[in-house]
Amino acid sequence: MEKLVYEKLNETIYHETLDNGLNVYLIPKQDYHKVFATFTTRYGSFDQSFYDPKTGKKVNQPAGIAHFLEHKMFSMPDKTDAFENLSKFGVNANAYTSFDRTSYLFSGTNNTKEALNYLLDFVQTPYFTTSSVKKEQGIIDEELRMYQDYPSQRLFYGLLQNLYIKHPVQTEIGGTVASIKKITATKLYQAYDAFYHPSNMELVLVGNFDAEEMIHVIKENQGKKGYEKQSEIKRIMPKEPKKINVIHKEIEMSVVMPKLGIAMKLTPEDGQKALKQDFTLSILLDLYFSNSGTYYNDLLKNGLINDSFEYSTIQENGILSIVMTSDTNTPDVLSAKLKQMLLSLKRKKLDETGFERIKRGMFGQFVMSLNSLESISMSFTKYQSFGISMFDIPALIDSITLDDIKKLTKDFNQKRISTLFILPSKVQNQQV
């Protein structure tokens, strides 16, 4: 096992790549009671087209298949449910699918070795039948329809659909009612065989355990399974044009106050550069839109926003954008104002003191996040996919300069801003 010590932060990580290619990261914390385990495949809603590693043939799959597969992983050949089986060990189990990965996880204070063995076993036991796929289609159909009733979900995906033309980010992670109908057991096996090979996966454990003992448990479990080597999967991503899809859209829903969403499409970099770009953008937004920012305080004073105001960056493979949302009585006024504020950042002389203050704050937030085993485990998995350890993030933030911000704002373009309003369905004429 390779041992990495981050003295300043008082953190130690053990890493080993097993013979079957599985990457194992162990972060022991003896003074905690809990163990938090995540078993992750780099397979998410983006991965609809790829070359099958076995046949080399191009495969196109329906939107939402990664999420569907996650649901189906819990059905076991003996007709039991893996979620219930895990719960019997007294641990809390969960799973989630995002744009670029699927994670299976549990946390608990007892029977953690047994639970870990079971976690590895059930994720490595695919079992899909025609009838069970059919049943699941009904359940997910229901779930997708339910999301349609969530205003914040509609706002988020609505904005992405406004911005993106070809990139799969514009389809919901769960797919659509139509796309999931096309999913079959055969397609699930095809996806499973390609993406659930240990060499495309990683296991992260944080919490109360002994690293030597745990790696032994994991090796013994994996050694029995006889995986053969598999070459790397080649994914196919459509080329996304620079321009946006739609400039403005309005939908009606049952909300008390109108909701505004505004988003700007930017040109993303690759790999670690993309990560740095994302942090740079966050610093800039914090400078003006956090609760110490001039713009935020102006908007608040003028009654244009309330505590629901949020802003964030969306940074994914081939994606970089800014998204802002708020409840507001005057979406027209607010959207004009935000547009103007965003574009003004191109010409702003940046305040150096503020810049340093925000960077220091980001470092503080990073240290604070290390209190939570969940957050360590999630961030670790996320940053690992950029080929960087999360404990190197402070250094990355520290390397950002005012010039990086200037460079980034050159890419801000009026033509790539889009807005979306959700208006209360009862009101016919919105007062502005």
Add this chain to the structure above:
Amino acid sequence: MILVDQTKKFKTVLITLKFKAEASRETFAFRTLLPSVLRAKTNLYKNRKVFNEKLEEMYSASLTSNTNKIGRLSVIHLQLKLVNPVLVDEALFEEGLKFMREYVYGHNQFSQKDFEVEKRLLLEEVISKENDKTRYALTRLFDEMCKDELYGARVAGTKEQIEALTLAQFKKSYQSFLKNDELQIILSGDVNEAQVKLAETYFPNASFNQTDFLDYETKSVESVTEIIEQDKISQTKLNIGYRLPVRQGDSLHTAAVLFNAALGGYVHSRLFLNVREKHSLCYYISSVYDAYKGLMFLYSGVDAKRLDLAIKVINDEVNKMMTTKISEKELNLSKQALINDLKESEDSQGARQNVLYIQALLNKKASLEERIAKINAVTPDQLLEVGKLLVKDTVYLLDVER
């Protein structure tokens, strides 16, 4: 007196101020609004922007607040979370104390404009919460069930109360808050003796008086009250309130906690397994026991088309718990889950601090081991005893428009 949770486990230090007073309907709106108005401006930090800049300078220290009711107490909780000063800058701890003192006491004046902004924000928050139908239906249950009791009052104040609050009243209430609220300080994390002393010099007014704060207000239930209302929603909200005259410190208290756990506290509980998993009648169902007040309630989101069956299955499950003894095996599931929760909460700095505070209020100290032993000692007979004390009080139904 300052409560201290000395531990090197976490990377943060918490400085928490708890202000407590006897809860009353008249002051809820003021007490909810207070923490936000205090951060809009102080003598030293002239506006919200510079106030928040100071927080960022302190390595993004996070200042959080909430106002809650615990039994008959209203507690305003103000907490500053700092990166452990040892990791960044030793002076940070005192800076934090100074900041918190300024935040609470540095107010020679309040501006009308800031006051109005904060009032608007609180109002909009209260209105948007009403849009959350699950929460709304629960508030309505307590409105009806505890009509003439303090428990029925909205802790954040009602829309009308917030709207009616004037700056003059606010100022008066602030003075009375300074004079009458009791301040308790809790420090948590990698703090030393000298830092505790330092906190005492910054807050010489901190004190603590033991009182019985449990809420004994109740009523005799002649017959079950049933309220049905309708709304434009897609699933029916079914909430049921029960009186359970077992409170903190009573001999059956831990048994009551386990009773609730076995009935509807977890995913292994009877309500979840039977109503949701077996019959697929609902989207969520859970039960909650309030040991400060002596009541239990369950809330659920039910398939509108099969409402009658859902009501029947729920009633059957509750009745079974009231009349038939639970098996050791089933009880053990709940014990295990509860012990797991206790241990997990030891991994959260905030949760540990809460335990410390509640123990101080109750004047009871118990180690984790003692608390676990207490859970393990509960018997199926005791759960049945608890069940026999349960009295159904009110059913509140927020139905779809039919």
